[in-house]
Structure formats: structure tokens, C-alpha cells
Amino acid sequence: MLYREALNRAIDEAMRDDQSVVILGEDVGRYGGSYRVSESLYAKYGSKRVIDTPIAELSIVGNAIGMAIGGLRPVAEIMTVNFSLLAMDQIINHAAKLRYMSGGKLAVPLTVRMPGGVSRQLAAQHSESYETLYASIPGLIVFAASNPNYAYHALKKAIFLNDPVIFLEHELLYNEKGDVDFENEIDPFKASIIKEGKDITIISYLKMVKESAEAIRVIEESLDVDCELIDLNSLRPVDMPTVSKSVKKTKRVVLIEEDHKTGGYAAELSARIAEELFYELDAPILRIGGEDVPVPYNRKLELASIPTSEKIAKKIISWGKENGL
Amino acid sequence: MDYEIKMPVLSDTMESGKLIKWHVKEGQSVKKGDVIADVESDKAIMEVQTFKSGVVKKLFSKEGENIDIGKTIAVIETETENIKNYEKPIEKKRVKTVEKNSSDKKIKLRGIASAAAKKTARDLDLDIENLQKENKLPKPAHLEDIKQVVLKRYFTPKALKLFKGYLLKTENFTLDHKINSTEVKEYISKFSVPAVKKLSSNRKGILKTLQESIKKPVYHIYETLDLSRFLDSNFKLTSILIKITADSMQNHPQTRALLKEDGFYIYPNSSVSVAVSRGEELYMVVIKNANLLSLEEIDNWVREIKQKDYMPEDLNGSTFGISNLGMYNIKAFDAIINKNDSGIAAFGSLNEGKISVVFSFDHRILNGKEAALFVKEMKRRCKNG
Secondary structure (H helix, E strand, C coil): CEHHHHHHHHHHHHHHHCCCEEEEECCCCCCCCCCCCCCCHHHHHCCCCEEECCCCHHHHHHHHHHHHHCCCEEEEECCCHHHHHHHHHHHHHHHCCHHHHCCCCCCCCCEEEEEECCCCCCCHHHCCCCHHHHHCCCCCEEEECCCHHHHHHHHHHHHHCCCCEEEEEECCCCCCECCCCCCCCCCCCCCEEEECCCCEEEEECCCHHHHHHHHHHHHHHHHCCCEEEEECCEEECCCHHHHHHHHHHHCCEEEEEEEECCCCHHHHHHHHHHHHHHHHCCCCCEEEEECCCCCCCCHHHHHHCCCCHHHHHHHHHHHHHHCCC | CEEEEECCCCCCCCCEEEEEEECCCCCCEECCCCEEEEEECCCCEEEEECCCCEEEEEECCCCCCEEECCCEEEEEECCCCCCCCCCCCCCCCCCCCCCHHHHHHHHCCCCCECHHHHHHHHHCCCCHHHHHHCCCCCCCECHHHHHHHHHHHHECHHHHHHHHHHCCCHHHCCCCCCECHHHHHHHHHHCCCCCCCCCCHHHHHHHHHHHHHHCCCEEEEEEEEECHHHCCCCCCHHHHHHHHHHHHHCCCHHHHEEEECCEEEECCCCCEEEEEEECCEEEEEEECCHHHCCHHHHHHHHHHHCCCCCCHHHHCCCCEEEEECHHHCCCCCCCCCCCCCCEEEEEEEEECCEEEEEEEEECCCCCHHHHHHHHHHHHHHHHHC
């Protein structure tokens, strides 16, 4: 099943099972969604539950918050995280804080879906990753789906959670294939161990999980080591017990993100690891992230600005050699 | 009971307050709610009240003095009978109960090492800084380096050798004395710890060849060759066997054939893979175009091959192989066909000029008749040259 099909099925099933689930966003209705995630839902559920909106992100989220307070379970789609900047006030000042400001009287069961990351030549204004911003806001839950199975289960859970969830997708993952296990539900707040190992913990999320997995073969052969790969899944809250258990075992940790390295999500996580697991570490924490430049349009430069499996392998191998491996 | 009145926090930014005026004297009775002093914060002058009744036992500051917030400014004795002999209350200084040992340990945290290495070193009472001065630890030191130091400290060299071969852990032993090999051997025997031999890349390659060989349709031909005319020769038996094999291959194209998906690739010259054992490793070293070489040249190759470092091209490009276990007094055996070779001849020991050979052929490349003719030629060449 494709990643976008898994998302479609999650929304479809949620809408089928619960009348209060509605979706809204630019082109989610008649057009079927910019990335075909809401395909066929308009025909199935009609214009009252599948709502095409103007190009006005603040109002998309603002309306969705109103719906949520009023008892619906809206799923708002923002075309890319880059445009979510326009909806920031509604997301941060309202969605995230209304439960707190009302002393628990208001709940905002809202899901805001948005794809991000570097796609193919969409240039600087359409290639950002803003998970660090959302993951730093108390009151929000942030999920990052790297594969169809998580996408399906986590989106379904997100829709039925009673607090606002920022549901992050990646533009290059929509056509990614993967098995979805419909029988066994998952805990969307838990990180998953993609591959077990004993020498290096590699932590990533979204598309970089795939790049890391490809790099691992080369790293293991070159350094004669056994890598453990963790997909964080939930960025806020982050599953520290899983991270901690792995770091205690391997004593070495590498954090990989596509976002600019400075102030990126890995910066926060590496600080936590240093604070909580300092004496477990046998090597400096290695962060691999995007360059500190606006993402270039030129394909070669674009690729040069983000981690790829080759670069990940090269950096981990030289870091390993410098640090006793 | 002593009731301590402290410098109150009068504003968010206040760090200390100035005592403007005392409204009471030591020994004076006070009631709950009485103002005892005026203090000035960074913003205003405020009154300080007592929340308990009693007798003022002690005033700690003089008027005009600055006092940090939270510090006791006055003590009221609430049980009025015990006012006598009052002394300044013991100041609860935060004296760290530093013991000698822990300060020693602190010093030992010096040196350049990873956090995990330092923690382990501290637990094991190792001084990283000193060890690095003595060049017993690298800079920076990692966990593995600390483990090595511990191993050297608590285990004799012989015991250490056992450690490597058996994947033992230091945790298995009580580290309070030098542990010798006898003790380690006892442990190995008692807990039945297996020795672990890692696969060399050559061994991995051989395993792959062997796995592949299972799929080959192999059959055998048994024959005895008469080598009596070579008994007085100075050449090595292996050299003679290579020469005879390579020359015979010339008249039997299928022995020079490589099977690919689209057909047989038949090479003009005879390249023979020769089983060479070196230490624990087995190599199938290829002598290229052996039909073009004289017996002397082949013999030189055989004499040199044992010392040579093999490059990938030394181990590829053959179409037929030989293996000679005769030197171990083996009567006869059959061998596994190397890689893509068409077959292999396994030579037993030479007995009164006669040698028994077991040929293995890949039926996909040579059928029985072709193989029989090849064997017949080898037999003839041995006898008559």
C-alpha cells in the first residue's frame, strides 16, 4: 500500500466510523487533495464533511479550531508546512493553549496534516521543515510519519485524540510502498526500532529514516559494527525511554534530520541525551542535518544541502574512526 | 521553641533588604501581629510582623545593614520559660560531607576520555590522567581502552589470550587479584564456554563456493595413474600434476569452458586452480595459461606460491582444478569443484609409483564420455609423456 493510500484509508475509516470527523483545506474536495490523500472522499461524504477552502491558512486552522470546540473532529490539511507559517497564530496561540486557558473546559480535538521537507526542486520557499517549531510548543502533539503503517495507524489515532495533533508528512514519501498491518494497532507515541544493533544508535524520523537504513549496510561493513536504527515517530512527546535504552546499550548516538542543523530537532534531542545520559556516552553525539542555507533550486545544490545515504555513511564512518571504533 | 523571623521577599526582583529600624529590643515581649522592624526593598519600605507571640530572644542585625532574603533577622522564644543562655543559632551552612575517598575519586576523573570511559574508570578506581601520562591509555580514551587496561591489570598475558578466543567478559570474574590462565580455563570448562573463531573474508568466500556447489550436478570418475617414470624427478609432484592436467586440457575443450547463461565460453589456454593450504586457510590459487609454461616454470610457480600475497586475480580465471592431499598419506578422496570450474582432480598419496585420483565433474559442462576421454588422456600422458 502506498503512503498516501494509507493516509486516505485512515481518514476514510475515521469518517465512516464517526460522523463528527470532517476534513477541510485547499483542494481537498473536488480535486482530491494536492497529493491525492483525500481522493474519492468528496464523492463519498459530500461537501458538508469534505470542505474546499480558500487559500487562507489562518482561516483554515481557525475554522477548524471552532469546529473542534463545537464538537467536531476536524482534519485540516495545509498544503505544505511552509504555508503553515500563516496559520501559526491559530495553531500556537489558540489550538495549543485553549484547553489550558479555559481551565480544561475546552478541548480541541484537531488534527492538522501538513507535508514538509525537501522534495524535488520546489525551491527555498517550499522546502522547509518546521517540526522544531511545533515540537517546542506545549499543548501540541507532533507525529511524523515515515512509512505507510505508521501513517495509517497514527493518523487514525490522531483524529480521535482530544488534543491538537500536528501530523507531519513528507512530500517524497507519498508514493512510498510498504505493508500496513491492519490487525495490530500501534501506540503512535512510541518510537520504533527499525533494526536492532549493539554498537551505534542512529535516530531519525520522516524521510531520513529511509536514507539512514540505506547507509547502514555500508557503515556496518566499513566499521565492522552493528547499528541500531530508531524511528522516533512522535516528536512531541519524544519517546525517551526507547532512546535511553538504546543509548545505554550502544554508548554511541547519531541523530539524523533533514532540517537545517542549527536549532534543528536533533539539537534539542542531543541536549536531552547529553543531560540525561552523559555518563553513558562513549563518543561525542553526532548530528547530521541539512546545511544552514535556504534550500537551493538547482538539483545538484539541493541534494548537496541535505543528508543523503552516501553522506550519512561517510560522516558516520569518519566519526566512528575518530572515536574509537 | 524558637521562632525565626527571616528577611521577607517583598518584590520579584529583591535580593536583599535594608533593615531601617527595629521596633523591639532583645528581651521584650511581643504579641502575634506586632511590628518588629521596618525593612526597605528595592522598591518600598515595609513593616515586618511577628506571626507568633513570645519574647524577643535575639536580634541579628543592626539598623542600616543589608541582609539577604531568607536570612534570619530575629528569633522569638515562644515558650517563655527558656529564655536564658541564648546563643546564636547554629547556622545551617551547607557543609558538604566530603569524605577523603570521594575527593580522591574526583581527581581521578581528570584525563581525556569519553564520559562513559570516565564513569567506568571511576567505578574501577582507575586514574585516567596518570595512565595517559604513562602512555597506557590513548587520548582520548574510550570504554574499550579502559576495558583493556582492566584486563591487563587483573589478568596475566596468558589469561588474556584466552579472553580473545572465548568472548569472555570481565564481569564473569571477581576483580580483586591477578587472574591467571588456569583460573580462566577452569571457568571455561565449568561453564562450557565455546571458543569463537571469526570468519575470515577468504573463509566467507569459500562458504559461498560450497553453498553454490550443492546445486551442481556432480559425478565422479575413479582412476589410478602411473607416475613411476617421475619417481627420480626433482620436480615437485604438484608441478608434474599441473603440467599433465594443463596439457591434457588442451585436447578437451569442455575442460576449458566456462558456463554462462547464454552458452559455454571456451578459453584457448589451460588455467588451473590449485588447492593451497596456508595456516588455517585454504586458497584455490590459479596458474594461468599453464599449457604455455615449461615444467621448470610451473615448478618455480609452485615453490613461490606459498609465500605470495594473493590478489583477487590470483584466485580467479580457472576452468579446472586440482587438489593434492597425497602428502598427508591420504589414499583417495573426492574434492569440491572450485567456483565455476568444470571439474577437479583429487590426488591421493603416491604408492609404488601409482597414484589414485578421484575426478569430480560438473555434468552441465562435461558429460560422462567427454570426461572419460579426458581422464584417459591424462592416464596416457602420465605413463608415456
